[in-house]
Amino acid sequence: xxxxxxxxxxxxxxxxxxxxxxxxxxxxxxxxxxxxxxxxxxxxxxxxxxxxxxxxxxxxxxxxxxxxxxxxxxxxxxxxxxxxxxxxxxxxxxxxxxxxxxxxxxxxxxxxxxxxxxxxxxxxxxxxxxxxxxxxxxxxxxxxxxxxxxxxxxxxxxxxxxxxxxxxxxxxxxxxxxxxxxxxxxxxxxxxxxxxxxxxxxxxxxxxxxxxxxxxxxxxxxxxxxxxxxxxxxxxxxxxxxxxxxxxxxxx
Numbered sequence: 001x002x003x004x005x006x007x008x009x010x011x012x013x014x015x016x017x018x019x020x021x022x023x024x025x026x027x028x029x030x031x032x033x034x035x036x037x038x039x040x041x042x043x044x045x046x047x048x049x050x051x052x053x054x055x056x057x058x059x060x061x062x063x064x065x066x067x068x069x070x071x072x073x074x075x076x077x078x079x080x081x082x083x084x085x086x087x088x089x090x091x092x093x094x095x096x097x098x099x100x101x102x103x104x105x106x107x108x109x110x111x112x113x114x115x116x117x118x119x120x121x122x123x124x125x126x127x128x129x130x131x132x133x134x135x136x137x138x139x140x141x142x143x144x145x146x147x148x149x150x151x152x153x154x155x156x157x158x159x160x161x162x163x164x165x166x167x168x169x170x171x172x173x174x175x176x177x178x179x180x181x182x183x184x185x186x187x188x189x190x191x192x193x194x195x196x197x198x199x200x201x202x203x204x205x206x207x208x209x210x211x212x213x214x215x216x217x218x219x220x221x222x223x224x225x226x227x228x229x230x231x232x233x234x235x236x237x238x239x240x241x242x243x244x245x246x247x248x249x250x251x252x
Contacts, residue, residue: 018230025233034236039195047239050088053095055120057088059188062235064092066244067158067186069231071096074183076156077104080146082137082171083161083188084110087121087130093158094126106130107146109137110161137161138170147178154180160188163205168214176222179247185225187211187243194241215242224248 024030038060047058057064071079071093079093090108097104106129113134121127131149135142137159155178159171168187179185192205193212200206219225228244 021230021234024236031236035194038191038237038239042195042199052088052092053124053126055088055091055124056086057092058085059089060237060239062237063188063239066231066235066238066240067092068096070184070186070244071100071156074156074180075100075154076180076183077102077153078150079104079106079156079158080150080175080178081106081108081158081160082110082175083159084108084113084117084132086117087124089158089160090121090130090132091124091126094129097129098126104129107133107149109133109135109142109146111136138167138174143174146175150178154183156180156183157185158188159186159211163189163192163203163211165205165209165211165213165217168211169217172214172218176218176225176247179225181247181249183247184228185245185247186240187215187245189239190215190241190243191239212242215245219245 047060048056050057050059050061050064052064079097081089081093084090087108090106093106097106108130110132111134113132118132121130121132133142133145157175157179159168159175161167161171172185172187176185188211190210190212192200192210193207195207197206219227225245225247227242228246231244232238232241
């Protein structure tokens with residue numbers, strides 16, 4: 001295929017990359033290998049192998065890189081994350097906002113912030129940009145407070161807490177209105193839908209009851225968001241298939 005910008009090396013590189021992404025997305029064998037890697041690596045808790053600035057981040061590397069690209073491109077003032085765990089993602093988002101400059105902050109919500117994790121985060125260099133709230137992300141009091149903090153800000157949301165359909169759908173309905181036009185609402189672990197049911201023997205979620213099913217229902221209810229399929233096609237290995245949601249720009 002002829003390139004549209006043969007004399008502009010930056011635009012030529014970008015177009016070549018788009019063509020490669022489209023081609024790999026059509027490669028069924030490659031997509032199957034990627035899915036098998038995701039499934040098989042989960043058995044070894046692969047996502048637990050990585051840290052950001054000293055804190056376990058518990059994400060797949062490709063998704064970490066994708067979130068960096070999103071933050072750089074959309075430049076939010078506030079990133080809301082449900083689910084804190086060890087706090088690596090909070091530190092990650094805070095560090096990106098620090099690189100952007102300005103007063104950007106991260107708000108993390110978790111039903112149980114373990115004392116050792118809170119202590120480690122309190123001692124972290126990125127702490128000044130992080131706010132933590134303990135409680136359910138769908139508690140009306142928590143939702144009201146986050147809405148208050150989000151007022152007047154450019155907002156991005158990442159959902160990574162309780163993975164049941166009911167809980168994630170409630171989160172989507174509560175926090176989607178805060179997401180700014182052109183910004184992202186990222187729903188993690190939609191990949192549960194494609195995993196063997198026996199992978200979650202002690203969990204209340206699994207195939208048929210998970211973030212992916214919640215996203216499908218939410219998108220049927222709302223026309224404000226679209227799946228960034230090009231981003232997913234680029235990653236190949238992601239725990240967020242169908243979960244990178246971009247809020248549509250407001251049309252004049």
